[in-house]
Amino acid sequence: MGNILIVAEIQKGKLREATLELASFANKVAGARGGEVKSLVIGSGIGDLASELAGKGGGEVFAADDAALANYNVDAWTQAIRAGVEAAGADLVLISNTPTGWDVAPRIGAALDAGFVSDCFNIEADGGLTLLRRIFNGKLDARIKVNADVVVATMQPGATAAYEGTSDGKVTDLSVDLSGVRSKFVEEKQAEATDVDLTKADIIVSGGRGLGAPEKFKEVIQPLAEALGGAMGASRPVVDAGWLDHPYQVGSSGQVVTPKLYIACGISGAIQHLVGMKGSNFIVAINKDADAPIFEVADVGIVADLFEVVPALTDAIKAAKG
Amino acid sequence: MKIVVFLKQVPHSDARLDVNGDETWIKEDGIKFEINSYDTYALEEALRIKDAGEAEVIVVSIGPARVTQALRTALGMGADRAVHIKDSEVDGSDSLGIAKTLAAVVKAESPDLVFAGLMSDDGNFSTVPPMVAELCDMPSATSCLKIEASNGSVTVERELEGGAREVVELPKPCLLAVQTGLNQVRYASLKGIMAAKKKPMDEKTAADLGVSGQVGAGAAKMTIEKIYLPPKGEGAEILSGSTDEIVSALVGKIKEQGLL
Numbered sequence: 001m002g003n004i005l006i007v008a009e010i011q012k013g014k015l016r017e018a019t020l021e022l023a024s025f026a027n028k029v030a031g032a033r034g035g036e037v038k039s040l041v042i043g044s045g046i047g048d049l050a051s052e053l054a055g056k057g058g059g060e061v062f063a064a065d066d067a068a069l070a071n072y073n074v075d076a077w078t079q080a081i082r083a084g085v086e087a088a089g090a091d092l093v094l095i096s097n098t099p100t101g102w103d104v105a106p107r108i109g110a111a112l113d114a115g116f117v118s119d120c121f122n123i124e125a126d127g128g129l130t131l132l133r134r135i136f137n138g139k140l141d142a143r144i145k146v147n148a149d150v151v152v153a154t155m156q157p158g159a160t161a162a163y164e165g166t167s168d169g170k171v172t173d174l175s176v177d178l179s180g181v182r183s184k185f186v187e188e189k190q191a192e193a194t195d196v197d198l199t200k201a202d203i204i205v206s207g208g209r210g211l212g213a214p215e216k217f218k219e220v221i222q223p224l225a226e227a228l229g230g231a232m233g234a235s236r237p238v239v240d241a242g243w244l245d246h247p248y249q250v251g252s253s254g255q256v257v258t259p260k261l262y263i264a265c266g267i268s269g270a271i272q273h274l275v276g277m278k279g280s281n282f283i284v285a286i287n288k289d290a291d292a293p294i295f296e297v298a299d300v301g302i303v304a305d306l307f308e309v310v311p312a313l314t315d316a317i318k319a320a321k322g
Numbered sequence: 323m324k325i326v327v328f329l330k331q332v333p334h335s336d337a338r339l340d341v342n343g344d345e346t347w348i349k350e351d352g353i354k355f356e357i358n359s360y361d362t363y364a365l366e367e368a369l370r371i372k373d374a375g376e377a378e379v380i381v382v383s384i385g386p387a388r389v390t391q392a393l394r395t396a397l398g399m400g401a402d403r404a405v406h407i408k409d410s411e412v413d414g415s416d417s418l419g420i421a422k423t424l425a426a427v428v429k430a431e432s433p434d435l436v437f438a439g440l441m442s443d444d445g446n447f448s449t450v451p452p453m454v455a456e457l458c459d460m461p462s463a464t465s466c467l468k469i470e471a472s473n474g475s476v477t478v479e480r481e482l483e484g485g486a487r488e489v490v491e492l493p494k495p496c497l498l499a500v501q502t503g504l505n506q507v508r509y510a511s512l513k514g515i516m517a518a519k520k521k522p523m524d525e526k527t528a529a530d531l532g533v534s535g536q537v538g539a540g541a542a543k544m545t546i547e548k549i550y551l552p553p554k555g556e557g558a559e560i561l562s563g564s565t566d567e568i569v570s571a572l573v574g575k576i577k578e579q580g581l582l
Contacts, residue, residue, distance in 0.1 A: 078456070099464075103452065106417070106456070109453060110454075111456050114543070115543035116417055116543075133446075136348075136446070142549045182492065183492045187489045188487070189479070189487045237502070252483055253483060284572065295560075298558035299558060300558055301560045301561070302568055313573070320582055
């Protein structure tokens with residue numbers, strides 16, 4: 001039985017929560033099937049973070065510490081992870097399904113001719129490896145059986161709790177051959193500041209593809225938002241289509257919001273959107289599809305035509321306010 | 323300049339999803355198919371590069387006979403040539419098997435750029451494109467929201483979380499997996515659709531590509547054991563009744579939250 005290697009990710013100088021979630025998964029799997037948990041931290045000046053991970057379920061932590069690794073680079077990470085897998089004697093590699101993870105993990109899967117499954121929300125390791133994930137933008141769940149000498153899986157951030165407790169681990173230096181690096185990190189650009197800051201809104205009324213056309217936002221969503229004294233938001237497809245600008249986008253690649261009230265109109269609830277609003281205090285979902293994943297996170301659901309319900313709701317709110 | 327674009331034909335986004343008899347996929351009879359939304363942005367980007375200068379755009383897709391419709395649509399939008407990998411031996415491939423199949427096409431075509439969608443609307447795996455890049459020994463970048471191709475290199479903006487972006491420069495040849503919203507996708511013109519009928523559509527088998535024995539269900543290291551509707555759990559309190567009754571109940575709940 002080989003070992004389990006978790007690949008850490010650093011964000012703003014700290015270990016990502018998602019990395020500690022990998023530690024949870026890895027230790028759970030090691031408990032079920034055997035093998036040791038080991039980790040890989042890639043970056044520059046990351047000794048402290050490597051020690052921290054060693055104490056948080058990371059086991060022996062391989063530190064690929066080099067000034068050339070200060071910023072993410074697909075070629076450098078591919079080399080570093082390959083070196084880490086070999087050093088760790090790993091036959092299971094866990095990576096978080098983040099923009100970095102989905103960029104590099106498949107390359108590792110191909111390089112190792114591995115069984116590869118992405119964006120998993122759970123792993124079962126009794127009698128072989130089974131990975132659970134969602135398909136069709138969250139509408140269906142899938143159980144995937146993996147049968148391979150080496151398995152690479154990316155785990156959905158937030159799918160489990162961070163590793164709890166402390167552990168003993170050591171830090172081992174890992175040298176990485178960076179001679180074949182072809183791509184070049186230029187810079188990281190932050191989102192531009194705008195007037196639209198949904199993170200400050202107490203009430204958000206969001207519209208999705210179900211609105212059907214850009215003018216419907218002005219006709220249907222905006223009046224309800226205004227009647228409630230709230231802000232207007234949107235799901236990704238709306239912004240992709242150019243109906244609204246990016247600052248209105250609620251989701252993992254837009255705004256993550258936690259208002260007191262979130263009303264989702266014509267939004268099916270793809271995981272990227274749910275990540276952006278499931279922390280809201282009270283969620284109302286209006287969608288004509290009873291199986292829409294949005295109903296999984298909603299407190300109140302209305303399975304109906306939003307073009308009937310929303311205008312009626314707007315009128316009722318106005319009447320209630322007098 | 324030669325650009326290869328991967329296309330996947332997927333169930334239409336509004337198609338009814340009924341789990342099939344052995345619960346391993348959805349029932350495909352009677353549903354409509356379309357080009358994977360992410361791939362349409364990849365194709366559009368290739369066509370924009372073609373519009374701006376000399377480029378040959380080759381679209382590639384794997385699947386049964388119905389896939390020709392997706393490829394003809396792409397040809398109608400302006401692609402020059404299509405490659406249809408139509409071989410039951412490829413059925414049941416895992417992502418690696420698909421990647422090996424597409425990598426064989428890329429190696430045969432030797433393009434300057436390979437464009438793909440970040441993920442498919444059905445499997446949502448976001449796996450095949452970077453795998454192909456690794457198998458073809460070329461650099462890659464995923465979640466591209468801006469692409470600037472100049473003579474020797476390409477500069478892309480990758481989408482990160484919270485609206486941030488990572489700017490990366492890659493030499494050619496390279497593979498780019500694009501995010502939705504990269505551009506505004508064109509419709510095929512009537513003239514384009516007519517011209518598409520005469521554009522070349524080559525059929526290939528696994529044997530033609532030299533990947534026999536490496537693809538398909540037999541070679542797959544991951545298999546779908548079962549798919550199912552997610553368990554409902556506590557879920558939402560579903561309001562029912564007439565529109566008036568629903569609205570009235572909802573206003574009541576909003577009041578209870580102290581927000582009116």
